[in-house]
Amino acid sequence: DAKTTQPPSMDCAEGRAANLPCNHSTISGNEYVYWYRQIHSQGPQYIIHGLKNNETNEMASLIITEDRKSSTLILPHATLRDTAVYYCIVRSYSGNTPLVFGKGTRLSVIA
Amino acid sequence: EPEVTQTPSHQVTQMGQEVILRCVPISNHLYFYWYRQILGQKVEFLVSFYNNEISEKSEIFDDQFSVERPDGSNFTLKIRSTKLEDSAMYFCASSDRVPDTQYFGPGTRLTVL
Numbered sequence: 001d002a003k004t005t006q007p008p009s010m011d012c013a014e015g016r017a018a019n020l021p022c023n024h025s026t027i028s029g030n031e032y033v034y035w036y037r038q039i040h041s042q043g044p045q046y047i048i049h050g051l052k053n054n055e056t057n058e059m060a061s062l063i064i065t066e067d068r069k070s071s072t073l074i075l076p077h078a079t080l081r082d083t084a085v086y087y088c089i090v091r092s093y094s095g096n097t098p099l100v101f102g103k104g105t106r107l108s109v110i111a
Numbered sequence: 112e113p114e115v116t117q118t119p120s121h122q123v124t125q126m127g128q129e130v131i132l133r134c135v136p137i138s139n140h141l142y143f144y145w146y147r148q149i150l151g152q153k154v155e156f157l158v159s160f161y162n163n164e165i166s167e168k169s170e171i172f173d174d175q176f177s178v179e180r181p182d183g184s185n186f187t188l189k190i191r192s193t194k195l196e197d198s199a200m201y202f203c204a205s206s207d208r209v210p211d212t213q214y215f216g217p218g219t220r221l222t223v224l
Contacts, residue, residue: 098169
């Protein structure tokens with residue numbers, strides 16, 4: 001089972017920042033937080049991942065709380081093409097562990 | 112930008128028939144995965160593969176399933192005798208090391224009639 005809890009759905013106005021929360025209160029010290037998204041029925045798309053520091057790339061920013069029990073994915077300027085299901089996944093740092101997907105958050109970006 | 116490709120995009124088959132789903136991972140990647148997603152449900156892990164061996168498999172991956180890397184570029188999933196409940200999207204993924212990011216292909220939609 002997924003070790004994360006996410007709201008089932010969120011709306012965001014186009015051009016505004018989308019902040020997607022994730023709780024992972026049982027995360028272990030050797031586990032990363034990964035974010036993927038799935039647009040319609042396409043293959044999951046990698047967005048970003050982090051261990052304990054905040055991370056930023058060309059797609060998004062990841063803010064991880066100091067106790068690592070929760071995180072927030074930030075899409076700084078959401079567009080209609082960002083409408084998708086967003087998955088927060090906790091994954092062990094060691095070994096070839098599979099990704100365990102939960103139900104994710106369905107983000108709807110509204111014009 | 113390199114990407115994972117999958118063929119066919121859609122496969123329709125009769126129950127009891129064998130199907131082979133094909134994937135071409137990113138060229139320098141060494142770790143390969145299959146996942147599936149039944150319509151309206153979560154993405155589920157099936158199997159991981161490295162160095163010509165299965166690394167890990169889920170309880171879904173029973174004796175009806177097999178994987179193979181027949182040459183230096185392809186990675187295949189075979190279902191020997193398809194069942195109605197095998198109807199799903201099948202996604203291939205690859206990564207170049209562990210625990211690195213897995214990159215997914217566009218998927219093959221399998222419909223079993």
